[in-house]
Amino acid sequence: MYWTEFLTVALIHLLAVASPGPDFAVVVRESVTHGRRAGTWTALGVGSAIFLHVGYSLLGIGLIVSQSIVLFNLLKWLAAAYLLYIGFKALRARPAAPGEAVLVRGLQPRSPRQAYTAGFMTNGLNPKATLFFLSLFTVVINPHTPLAVQAGYGVYLAFATAGWFCLVALLFSQARVRAGFARMGHWFDRTMGAVLVALGVKIALTEMH
Numbered sequence: 001m002y003w004t005e006f007l008t009v010a011l012i013h014l015l016a017v018a019s020p021g022p023d024f025a026v027v028v029r030e031s032v033t034h035g036r037r038a039g040t041w042t043a044l045g046v047g048s049a050i051f052l053h054v055g056y057s058l059l060g061i062g063l064i065v066s067q068s069i070v071l072f073n074l075l076k077w078l079a080a081a082y083l084l085y086i087g088f089k090a091l092r093a094r095p096a097a098p099g100e101a102v103l104v105r106g107l108q109p110r111s112p113r114q115a116y117t118a119g120f121m122t123n124g125l126n127p128k129a130t131l132f133f134l135s136l137f138t139v140v141i142n143p144h145t146p147l148a149v150q151a152g153y154g155v156y157l158a159f160a161t162a163g164w165f166c167l168v169a170l171l172f173s174q175a176r177v178r179a180g181f182a183r184m185g186h187w188f189d190r191t192m193g194a195v196l197v198a199l200g201v202k203i204a205l206t207e208m209h
Contacts, residue, residue, distance in 0.1 A: 002149050009140060009153050010160070016132060017164050022083055022199045026122045027165045029090070029192045031172040032181045034110040039169030041112045045119025047162025052124050054154030057137040058147065072127060076206055079125035083200030086118070090193025119165075127206055 017023075023046045031039025064071070123129055141150055171177065 002145060005141060005145065006153060006156075009136065010156070012136065012140060013157055013160060017161055021128075022079075022122050022126055022196070022203070023119070023165065024168065025192060025195050025199060026086070026118055027168050028172050029189075029196075030110070030115055030118060031169045032178055033189070034115065035178075036169060036173035037112070038110040038115040039173050040166055041115035042119035043165030043169050044162050045116040045121075046123045046165050047119075047158050048116075049120045049123035049129075050158035050161050051154065053129055053133040054137075054151070054157065057133045058150060058154070072130075075125060075130065076127045076203060079127055080200045080204035082121055082125055083196050083203065087193045087196030087200055090189045090196065092193075123161075127203060 027039055027042050027046065030042040137150065141153065172181075
């Protein structure tokens with residue numbers, strides 16, 4: 001009965017998740033710099049954050065945030081500050097010492113908790129994600145759709161997001177891919193840092209519509 005609605009939600013989500021943004025940049029950086037394990041945990045962090053968005057959308061809190069300039073700006077500045085923080089850290093990357101193995105830089109210690117937190121924070125604080133899920137649950141999904149069905153959509157969205165970024169982590173943690181990026185050494189870190197800073201600035205300039 002709700003297959004048409006579900007397929008619409010799935011298609012919109014696919015288009016949204018496939019477009020490069022903060023989540024993509026963070027997962028790629030973690031995967032290239034720290035390896036598949038870190039990249040996968042980052043992807044799981046991003047996927048878990050979807051439950052946060054779905055939860056407040058179902059509770060109607062997203063609507064409150066979208067109507068409150070103070071709350072929206074608070075969320076916006078937290079997200080921007082976090083991306084700027086990790087971006088500027090990456091910009092300060094230094095060249096590897098002479099004779100250092102190509103992939104040693106990729107073996108830096110990175111706990112699952114750190115990687116997971118990076119993914120969760122990046123997606124969870126993104127105000128654009130807030131607006132996306134708000135529009136999804138108020139415009140695309142019929143308000144008369146049973147709450148259990150809407151919750152089912154949310155579970156799908158979380159798992160689909162995690163699955164997509166696990167694939168991204170798998171791709172960018174391949175030995176050849178990592179070796180290619182590693183040859184650029186600190187320039188890769190600086191480039192990703194610049195991307196994250198740009199995304200942070202873009203989020204900071206986000207306005208409510």
